[in-house]
Amino acid sequence: MNHLLRTAANSALPILVLTIAGTLIYFFAEAYQVRIAYTFFMNLVVAIGLQVFMGNSGVVSFGHVSFMGISAYVVAILTIPLALKKSQIPDAPFGLGLVQFDIVSAILIALAVTVAFAWVSGLLIKRVSGAAGEILTLAVLVICYVVFNAWIDLTRGPRSLYGIPIASSLPWAMLASAVVIFIAKYFRDSEDGLQLRASSENMLAARSMGVRVERLRLKAWVLSGFLVGIGGVLHATYLGTIGPNSYYFTQTFLIMAMVILGGMRSVSGVIVGTALISIGSEIARTLENGPVVLGLKLPTMFGLTGFFLGAVIVLCMTLRRDGILGDDEFEDIVRNRRATKAAEAATQTA
Amino acid sequence: MKRYCVLTLATSLGLASLSPLSAQAxxxxxxxxxxxxxxxxxxxxxxxxxxxxxxxxxxxxxxxxxxxxxxxxxxxxxxxxxxxxxxxxxxxxxxxxxxxxxxxxxxxxxxxxxxxxxxxxxxxxxxxxxxxxxxxxxxxxxxGDNLSAGAAAEYAIKQGYKNAVLMITRDIGSYGLATPEYFGVAFEHLGGKVLKRINYNTGLSDYRAQLAEIQAMDPKPDVIFGGFITPDGAVFPRQFMAAGLDKITFMGTDGYDDPGILEIAGESAKMIKFVTHGFPAPxxxxxxxxxxxxxxxxxxxxxxxxxxxxxxxxxxxxxxxxxxxxxxxxxxxxxxxxxxxxxxxxxxxxxxxxGVPIKRMAVVEVVNGKFSKIQDILPEYVPAP
CATH class of the missing domain: 3.40.50.2300 (Response regulator)
Known part of the structure; x- marks a missing residue:
C-alpha cells in the first residue's frame, strides 16, 4: 500500500502537467492540433510501454510495435460492421466474418490476445540477452509484419481494413497515458523492477543475490506488451483504418528515438523524450511548409522533419548517451535540487 | 544548457504560432x-x-x-x-x-x-x-488496376498470345498481388489460358529460380504478366534473354513507365510492353x-x-x-x-x-532503347474490382 501511495505521489506531477496541457489543447486549439496532441499521447503510451521492458531489463527491443499491430488488428477484425467485413474479408477464418463485438469487449479481447502473444514470445525472449536478444525482438517485428501482410483472409494483407468505429478521442488518450505512466512507475520502483534493473547492471551479481532474471524479464515483457497493446487500440479506434505499414520500421524507430532521447531507464525521461520529439517534429513540420514569420516568407523545405529527427538523435548520442534525464525521475531531480540547496545553506551558515 | 533549451523551445513555439498568417489573398x-x-x-x-x-x-x-x-x-x-x-x-x-x-x-x-x-x-x-x-x-x-490489366489482356489477345504466366509478389501491396489476377480474369474471359502463377520477391538481382520454372514448362507462355516495377521488371527480361527465351513478352502496367527500366534492361527492353496512363507523344x-x-x-x-x-x-x-x-x-x-x-x-x-474513372490509356513498347507508343486503348471488358 505504501508503494502504491508513493507511486501515486510520484506520478502526480507529470500526469497533472500533461492533463492540463491536453485539456487546454482539447478546448482551445484547432482540430488538427487536437489530432497532433492525440498522436503525442498515443506515442507516449507506446513509448512508456516499451520503456517498461527496455528500461528495466536493459535489453533493447525492436519488436514492441508488433504488439500495437496485433491489438489494432484484433480490434479492427472484431468491430468492423458485418456488411463491410463481408466485402473486405469474406473468407475470414474461425467464423470471424460472422461476428461483430461492441467496442468495449473487442478492446478487452484485443488486449487479452496481445498479452497471450507477449507471453508466448516472452518464453523465448527471456532466455537471451545482448545482441542475440535484440535480434530476436527484431525477428518478432518481422514475423508479425509478414503475417499481417500475408494472412490475407484474416487481415486483408497489404490492403487496409476500414470501417472500425471511431470511438476514441483526446480525453481517452490522456486517460490511457495517465494509467500507463502510473503502471510503469509502479513497476519500476517495485521489488521486481528494482531486481530487474539490478540484473541489467550486472547480471552475475544479481543472479548470485537470488534474482530470478528470466522470470522477471518475462513479467516485464508481458506487461510492456500489454501497455503497447493499449497504444494499438488507441491507433485503430482513432483512425478507423489500419494497414500493416503502420506497425513496422518507421513507427519502431520513431518510438525508439523518443525512448532513447529522454533516457530509457527513466519513465520521466521517456515523457520528456516523447514531448521533445513531438513538439520538435511539429515545429519542423510548420517550418517546412514555408510559413510567413515576422513578415518574412520562408521557403518550403519538405523533409525538414526527418532531418530534425536525425539531428536530435546524433546530438543526443554524442552529448548525453544515457538520454537527457539519464537514470533520474522527476522526483529525483526535485529531491536532488532540494538537497543541493540544503547543502549550500549548510555551508553558508557554517 | 537547460535554460538554453527552454529558450529555444519558447522561441520556436512563438515562431510556430505566428505561421498561420498568410500572405495570399x-x-x-x-x-x-x-x-x-x-x-x-x-x-x-x-x-x-x-x-x-x-x-x-x-x-x-x-x-x-x-x-x-x-x-x-x-x-x-x-x-x-x-x-x-x-x-x-x-x-x-x-x-x-x-x-x-x-x-x-x-x-x-x-x-x-x-x-x-x-x-x-x-x-x-x-x-x-x-x-x-x-x-x-x-x-x-x-x-483502376482492373482497367489497365483488362486493357493489357485485350491487347495481348489481339497479338495472338494464347498462354500466359502470372508473376505474383506480396511485397508491393495489391499492385503485385491483384493486378496480375485482374489480367488473368480478363485474359481467360477473352479466350486465353493462364498456365501458371509463379511467386517472386521484389528487389532481387537474380530470378533464375523463376526462369528455371518457365524453362521446364511445355508449352511455354507467350506472355508473362506481373505488377512489375523498377528494377525487377527489367531484371526479368534481361535474364530471360540471356537464357535464350527472348520470344516471351513481358507485360505490366504503369510500374514499367520509368526510364530506369531502359537502363537496367538494356537490349532486352524490347521484350517489354505495357499499358500506362498516357504518353507524351508529339x-x-x-x-x-x-x-x-x-x-x-x-x-x-x-x-x-x-x-x-x-x-x-x-x-x-x-x-x-x-x-x-x-x-x-x-x-x-x-x-x-x-x-x-x-x-x-x-x-x-x-x-x-x-469513383474509378474510365480513361483512355496508352500501350507502350521499347524501340531502339526508347519508349514508343503503339496505340491508345479503352478495353471493352473490365474485370470486376
Whole structure:
C-alpha cells in the first residue's frame, strides 16, 4: 500500500502537467492540433510501454510495435460492421466474418490476445540477452509484419481494413497515458523492477543475490506488451483504418528515438523524450511548409522533419548517451535540487 | 544548457504560432494536397505537377474569376500523419483535397472530409479499394488496376498470345498481388489460358529460380504478366534473354513507365510492353504540359507529374460545372464528369463509375532503347474490382 501511495505521489506531477496541457489543447486549439496532441499521447503510451521492458531489463527491443499491430488488428477484425467485413474479408477464418463485438469487449479481447502473444514470445525472449536478444525482438517485428501482410483472409494483407468505429478521442488518450505512466512507475520502483534493473547492471551479481532474471524479464515483457497493446487500440479506434505499414520500421524507430532521447531507464525521461520529439517534429513540420514569420516568407523545405529527427538523435548520442534525464525521475531531480540547496545553506551558515 | 533549451523551445513555439498568417489573398480557392513528399510513397506524388497546373490556370484568369491556391502538406507516407494533414487542410477551408497513393493513408482523410462534403482525390493510387471504402466522396485520378490489366489482356489477345504466366509478389501491396489476377480474369474471359502463377520477391538481382520454372514448362507462355516495377521488371527480361527465351513478352502496367527500366534492361527492353496512363507523344496534351512546365522551371520526374496536374484539371472542371466552390457542389459535379479532356489522356469519365474513372490509356513498347507508343486503348471488358 505504501508503494502504491508513493507511486501515486510520484506520478502526480507529470500526469497533472500533461492533463492540463491536453485539456487546454482539447478546448482551445484547432482540430488538427487536437489530432497532433492525440498522436503525442498515443506515442507516449507506446513509448512508456516499451520503456517498461527496455528500461528495466536493459535489453533493447525492436519488436514492441508488433504488439500495437496485433491489438489494432484484433480490434479492427472484431468491430468492423458485418456488411463491410463481408466485402473486405469474406473468407475470414474461425467464423470471424460472422461476428461483430461492441467496442468495449473487442478492446478487452484485443488486449487479452496481445498479452497471450507477449507471453508466448516472452518464453523465448527471456532466455537471451545482448545482441542475440535484440535480434530476436527484431525477428518478432518481422514475423508479425509478414503475417499481417500475408494472412490475407484474416487481415486483408497489404490492403487496409476500414470501417472500425471511431470511438476514441483526446480525453481517452490522456486517460490511457495517465494509467500507463502510473503502471510503469509502479513497476519500476517495485521489488521486481528494482531486481530487474539490478540484473541489467550486472547480471552475475544479481543472479548470485537470488534474482530470478528470466522470470522477471518475462513479467516485464508481458506487461510492456500489454501497455503497447493499449497504444494499438488507441491507433485503430482513432483512425478507423489500419494497414500493416503502420506497425513496422518507421513507427519502431520513431518510438525508439523518443525512448532513447529522454533516457530509457527513466519513465520521466521517456515523457520528456516523447514531448521533445513531438513538439520538435511539429515545429519542423510548420517550418517546412514555408510559413510567413515576422513578415518574412520562408521557403518550403519538405523533409525538414526527418532531418530534425536525425539531428536530435546524433546530438543526443554524442552529448548525453544515457538520454537527457539519464537514470533520474522527476522526483529525483526535485529531491536532488532540494538537497543541493540544503547543502549550500549548510555551508553558508557554517 | 537547460535554460538554453527552454529558450529555444519558447522561441520556436512563438515562431510556430505566428505561421498561420498568410500572405495570399483571402478569396483564393484552396485546394489541399496531403502529399507523400518524403517516405516510401514519395516517388508517386508530385506537388510540383499540381502547382504547375495551378500556375497555368491562374495565368489565364483562374476559375470563376478567382485564383486557385495549392496548400500542400507532407504526410510522410504515414497513416496517422496523413489524417492530421487532412484535418489541417479541412480546417483551412479546402474546396477539394488531393490524397496520397495508398488506401490506408487516403481512407482516413476521406472519412474526415465526408461530413463537410469535401471530395478527396488520390493522385497516384490505382487501387480501387479507396473509392469503394468511401463511395460518397473518394475518387481515383488514375485508372483502376482492373482497367489497365483488362486493357493489357485485350491487347495481348489481339497479338495472338494464347498462354500466359502470372508473376505474383506480396511485397508491393495489391499492385503485385491483384493486378496480375485482374489480367488473368480478363485474359481467360477473352479466350486465353493462364498456365501458371509463379511467386517472386521484389528487389532481387537474380530470378533464375523463376526462369528455371518457365524453362521446364511445355508449352511455354507467350506472355508473362506481373505488377512489375523498377528494377525487377527489367531484371526479368534481361535474364530471360540471356537464357535464350527472348520470344516471351513481358507485360505490366504503369510500374514499367520509368526510364530506369531502359537502363537496367538494356537490349532486352524490347521484350517489354505495357499499358500506362498516357504518353507524351508529339502534339499530345501531355507533351505540351511537360514542355510548358519545364519552361516554368519545374523538373518532371515521371508520369505522376502529369497525373497531379490532371487532378487539378478535374477539380477545375468540376468547380466550373458546379458554378460554385462549395465542396459538396464540386463533389456532385465530379460525379457528372463525362468524356473530359485531361492531360495524360483525351477522355476521362467519372459518371456512373463509383469513383474509378474510365480513361483512355496508352500501350507502350521499347524501340531502339526508347519508349514508343503503339496505340491508345479503352478495353471493352473490365474485370470486376
Amino acid at each position: 483571402a478569396d483564393d480557392i484552396i485546394i489541399g494536397y496531403a502529399a507523400a513528399v518524403t517516405g516510401m510513397y514519395a516517388p508517386y506524388d508530385s506537388v510540383d505537377g499540381a502547382q504547375c497546373e495551378i500556375d497555368r490556370i491562374n495565368e489565364k484568369g483562374g476559375v470563376l474569376g478567382r485564383k486557385l491556391r495549392l496548400e500542400a502538406r507532407d504526410m510522410k507516407s504515414d497513416a496517422v500523419m496523413a489524417a492530421t494533414a487532412g484535418q489541417e487542410l479541412i480546417d483551412m477551408g479546402a474546396t477539394a483535397i488531393l490524397s496520397p497513393p495508398s488506401d490506408d493513408t487516403s481512407i482516413p482523410i476521406a472519412a474526415l472530409a465526408l461530413p463537410h462534403g469535401i471530395p478527396v482525390l488520390s493522385v497516384a493510387s490505382t487501387q480501387v479499394q479507396f473509392p469503394a471504402a468511401s463511395p460518397e466522396n473518394a475518387y481515383l485520378v488514375p485508372y 502534339g499530345s496534351a501531355l507533351e505540351e504540359f511537360y514542355a510548358d512546365c519545364t519552361k516554368r522551371g519545374y523538373k518532371i520526374q515521371n508520369i505522376f507529374f502529369g497525373l497531379a496536374g490532371e487532378s487539378i484539371l478535374v477539380i477545375k472542371t468540376a468547380i466550373e460545372a458546379a458554378g460554385s466552390t462549395d465542396p459538396a457542389a464540386v463533389n456532385a459535379a465530379i460525379k457528372e464528369i463525362k468524356d473530359m479532356k485531361g492531360i495524360t489522356t483525351d477522355s476521362i469519365t467519372y459518371k456512373d463509375r463509383g
